[in-house]
Amino acid sequence: xxxxxxxxxxxxxxxxxxxxxxxxxxxxxxxxxxxxxxxxxxxxxxxxxxxxxxxxxxxxxxxxxxxxxxxxxxxxxxxxxxxxxxxxxxxxxxxxxxxxxxxxxxxxxxxxxxxxxxxxxxxxxxxxxxxxx
Numbered sequence: 001x002x003x004x005x006x007x008x009x010x011x012x013x014x015x016x017x018x019x020x021x022x023x024x025x026x027x028x029x030x031x032x033x034x035x036x037x038x039x040x041x042x043x044x045x046x047x048x049x050x051x052x053x054x055x056x057x058x059x060x061x062x063x064x065x066x067x068x069x070x071x072x073x074x075x076x077x078x079x080x081x082x083x084x085x086x087x088x089x090x091x092x093x094x095x096x097x098x099x100x101x102x103x104x105x106x107x108x109x110x111x112x113x114x115x116x117x118x119x120x121x122x123x124x125x126x127x128x129x130x131x132x133x
Contacts, residue, residue, distance in 0.1 A: 001052055002052070003050050003058075003084075003086060003089070004050070004051045005050050006048070006049055007047065007048055013038045016037060016040075016059060018056065019059050019076050019078060020059075022057075022076075022079060023058075023076035024109075024111065025074065025075075028109060040073075041061070044061045045062060045064045045066070046061070046070075046097045046098050047060070048062075048090055048093050050077070052081070057077065057080075057086065058078065059075075059076050059090070060072060060075050060076075060091065061073050061074040064098040064099070065102070066098055066099045066102070067099060067101065067102065069102050069105060070094070070099070071106070075087055075091065075106065075112075087115070087119070088119045091104070091119070105124075107127065
């Protein structure tokens with residue numbers, strides 16, 4: 001099974017939502033609001049995909065200044081394809097596309113909190129948010 005990775009800035013909202021659902025990330029994204037989902041894609045700086053035989057099995061979506069910081073706002077891998085290194089490779093390639101001189105930052109989904117230390121990421125104890133209103 002060959003996984004093909006590519007920058008895909010024109011990813012369709014339908015495919016994006018579909019892989020979010022298959023990954024469980026849709027539980028924390030406004031997938032029933034197509035306008036917001038489209039804006040999430042349109043305004044992202046880096047959209048990287050993983051496909052197997054054309055099927056979207058993973059996606060990362062990041063916002064970056066390409067010099068200092070990169071916020072990896074979505075990392076989703078189809079549950080059927082988790083545990084095969086696809087997420088790790090999406091993170092690596094996203095960071096590379098944004099610039100390895102940037103600090104890569106993400107907020108973990110509750111179910112994924114044990115995954116990130118496993119792949120070598122460091123937990124940061126000081127994150128502050130203003131929730132969506």
